[in-house]
Amino acid sequence: MISRFRPALALLLSGCLGACAAPMAEGGHGEPVEVGIVAINDFHGALEPPRQSVNVTDAAGNILPVPAGGAAWLASAVDSVRAAHPHSLTVSAGDMISASQLASSLYLDEPAIGVMNRIGVDFNAVGNHEFDRGQDELLRMQNGGCEKFTARQPCALEPFAGATFRYLAASTRRADGSTLFPATGLRTFGSGRRAVTVGVIGLTLKGTPNLVNPTGIKGLTFEDEADTINAAVPVLKAKGADAIVVLIHEGGRTKGNPDPQGCNDFAGDIRPILDRLDTRVDVVVSGHTHWAYVCDYAALNPAKPILLTSAGVFGELVTDISLKIDPVAGRVVSKQARNVIVQSVPYTATRGPISNTPLFPQFQPRADVAAYVAKYVEASKEYTQRPVGRIDRAAPKNEGAEGGAGGPLGNLIADAQLGATRDAGAQIAFMNPFGIRAPLVPAADGTLTFGDIYLCQPFGNNVVTETMTGAEIKAVLEEGLDDNGPRQALAPSTGFEFRYDPARTSGDRIVSITLDGQPLDMTRTYRVTVNGFLGLGGDGFSGFVGKPDTVTGPTDIDALESWIKAVPVRNVPQEVRALVVKG
Structure with a gap:
């Protein structure tokens, strides 16, 4: 010292x-x-x-x-x-x-x-x-x-x-x-x-x-x-x-x-x-x-x-x-x-x-x-130092009081998983904020390595796409916001937005849900993608368990890598998709 x-x-x-x-x-x-x-x-x-x-x-x-x-x-x-x-x-x-x-x-x-x-x-x-x-x-x-x-x-x-x-x-x-x-x-x-x-x-x-x-x-x-x-x-x-x-x-x-x-x-x-x-x-x-x-x-x-x-x-x-x-x-x-x-x-x-x-x-x-x-770091360099693409800015991981919200990084991951499962009919994807382990901090020119994205998502979960009704989607969002354990506002993919009021009764905190600007239809079915951990009910999200027509896709990290490298520079989405409202 x-x-x-x-x-x-x-x-x-x-x-x-x-x-x-x-x-x-x-x-x-x-x-x-x-x-x-x-x-x-x-x-x-x-x-x-x-x-x-x-x-x-x-x-x-x-x-x-x-x-x-x-x-x-x-x-x-x-x-x-x-x-x-x-x-x-x-x-x-x-x-x-x-x-x-x-x-x-x-x-x-x-x-x-x-x-x-x-x-x-x-x-x-x-x-x-x-x-x-x-x-x-x-x-x-x-x-x-x-x-x-x-x-x-x-x-x-x-x-x-x-x-x-x-x-x-x-x-x-x-x-x-x-x-x-x-x-x-x-x-x-x-x-x-x-x-x-x-x-x-x-x-x-x-x-x-x-x-x-x-x-x-x-x-x-x-x-x-x-x-x-x-x-x-x-x-x-x-x-x-x-x-x-x-x-x-x-x-x-x-x-x-x-x-x-x-x-x-x-x-x-x-x-x-x-x-x-x-x-x-x-x-x-x-x-x-x-x-x-x-x-x-x-x-x-x-x-x-x-x-x-x-x-x-x-x-x-x-x-x-x-x-x-x-x-x-x-x-x-x-x-x-x-x-x-x-x-x-x-x-x-x-x-x-x-x-x-x-x-x-x-x-x-x-x-x-x-x-x-x-010795182990040197042996792993072949994996860690391989460039995977570029992003336009750093994507921070929410900490402290904001740790239960995905923020821009959660949005980016959800978008990546949606993109990776479109061929399975995916219309919506969700990422659990507690499953984000580290921020994405690129080099000065925006380059990310495989080691960078692995620090963010080290679990190797496959993503799964399943069928859910609008009512089931609302119920699973409520699970993240209820009084049973720390609250998590699931980070949704592009086009999906929900608003919630933490002061309302547990189980009834969602105020509104829209997809592509239209209210989510509670009776209609949608194709939803999540990581396999959530698909098994992880973090208390039992609403994802046992849904029909489940299709297993790539690993979460492969989905993120493919999404980043698909364009010369991937923009980190800045819009707020899970909004806190009062009254």
């Missing part, structure tokens, strides 16, 4: 940390034993700096983007946090793999596992994306080997030994009742009367079947999160656990100015889970929403004195959690956490250059991880 916090900002953050800490009364004999929990989540195979920022609010109230991420920089940040604790455990709350950068995805995320082995992760909870290539391939991630379960060839660059860390899957059960991976883990620190044991429970969200291809999870069930955790707590306590840490791939979001240390107006699907937990749970490391926060949950529910954390996404943050454990009483007597920004290298965003700042430490890449990543 080459710089330190400025006093004003340090004071701001130290105030937050005091508020976020959840101290408990001292009750043991002698000094407590301190254990550090070093936590990440949603790494998504981000081997290289992801060209994204952690946004913070400085002492003057200005929003400051801090360039962050990259596996080699993450390794240095983890080492820095780990070195500050006499004992430590390094954990991940899921989605370590899949929806990954091309250099990782081309090689079935073997390098993502290799990075985490080198960083020294101890436990990783399975997330929904761990199942993207099916359970057999996920088991290969743990156990290693070169058996082929996907279209791509495993061990293409070198033999794959598997994860040296342990996957945990407490709520994921096979037909015989056994868990796909162990439910829990234990780690003991110190010796004799000063020995303390940390118990870890790892699990994914119950809604995983709505988020992955059902063929990949055939025979598996995903049980209630709170029931699963509560059943595991007494088992771990009986085995001597003095502290209980939960790694869960579910989360929430805060509101207001960006604050990776804060918990302002915290809401999300994890709250009802936390409200039901055994009070012996000390820490919950969460994920899934790609949001950063540190919450003293007792401030939201005094009956649940839980420390709740999330480190955002793509290795841009590391959560530094400190537990002080009374070895005689066998319990945690204080706990606190902070999110450390993995400040790495500057980059150019759609809004211009993003520079480093001396307000936060800047990490240097760890040499061994950098060399390992470079």
